[in-house]
Amino acid sequence: xxxxxxxxxxxxxxxxxxxxxxxxxxxxxxxxxxxxxxxxxxxxxxxxxxxxxxxxxxxxxxxxxxxxxxxxxxxxxxxxxxxxxxxxxxxxxxxxxxxxxxxxxxxxxxxxxxxxxxx
Amino acid sequence: xxxxxxxxxxxxxxxxxxxxxxxxxxxxxxxxxxxxxxxxxxxxxxxxxxxxxxxxxxxxxxxxxxxxxxxxxxxxxxxxxxxxxxxxxxxxxxxxxxxxxxxxxxx
Numbered sequence: 001x002x003x004x005x006x007x008x009x010x011x012x013x014x015x016x017x018x019x020x021x022x023x024x025x026x027x028x029x030x031x032x033x034x035x036x037x038x039x040x041x042x043x044x045x046x047x048x049x050x051x052x053x054x055x056x057x058x059x060x061x062x063x064x065x066x067x068x069x070x071x072x073x074x075x076x077x078x079x080x081x082x083x084x085x086x087x088x089x090x091x092x093x094x095x096x097x098x099x100x101x102x103x104x105x106x107x108x109x110x111x112x113x114x115x116x117x118x119x
Numbered sequence: 120x121x122x123x124x125x126x127x128x129x130x131x132x133x134x135x136x137x138x139x140x141x142x143x144x145x146x147x148x149x150x151x152x153x154x155x156x157x158x159x160x161x162x163x164x165x166x167x168x169x170x171x172x173x174x175x176x177x178x179x180x181x182x183x184x185x186x187x188x189x190x191x192x193x194x195x196x197x198x199x200x201x202x203x204x205x206x207x208x209x210x211x212x213x214x215x216x217x218x219x220x221x222x223x224x225x226x
Contacts, residue, residue: 035215037163037217044204044206044217044218044219044220045155045157045163045206045208045217045220046217047208047214047215047216047217050215059213059214060214061214062120062214095162095163097163100168103168103169103172104151104168104210105153105165105168105169105174105208105210106153106155106163106165106208107165107168107174107175109162109163109164110162111162112162
């Protein structure tokens with residue numbers, strides 16, 4: 001079935017780096033744009049970044065611009081989020097989500113991976 | 120950045136009642152608005168895309184309306200499983216933005 005599975009979360013000190021992965025299955029990964037969305041504990045959803053189906057375009061939310069990099073490997077059906085210079089306010093569950101080819105809304109979501117930034 | 124403001128923050132209703140949730144955009148997003156449902160400990164689920172189109176598998180009791188800056192999600196008759204948090208999101212401009220959410224709780 002169509003599935004997204006995130007991994008790579010954990011506890012990290014401020015200023016350090018972490019890379020998240022999102023493994024896709026059950027659909028043609030190379031045909032869809034992909035997003036990262038995060039949710040701080042007890043808070044709402046915050047859009048983080050998007051990458052086009054072929055990797056040619058990327059957009060970022062202002063709070064992560066210059067620190068986070070979204071990328072993908074279509075040969076491995078995997079999406080990535082490289083997070084550098086982490087801050088306490090980056091603490092959140094990070095979800096990857098698929099952008100529908102029909103209407104561009106986020107129609108498939110992973111279960112999320114928790115990132116905690118703490119000394 | 121387009122700001123989405125959802126109201127009310129919390130809505131207390133009983134099963135069988137009608138729920139009306141609002142999402143207002145700081146500038147026009149045309150009909151490029153989606154609604155998501157999130158239950159505790161779960162990922163969000165797409166309910167409505169492009170303001171009024173139900174996503175695959177979404178029951179007919181969920182409906183969306185609106186265009187420009189004012190949007191509504193209506194649940195015609197609440198089922199026990201509908202009590203959750205609901206978010207709107209715009210795809211008109213970058214960055215994509217979400218509303219702060221409306222919590223639908225059992226009265």
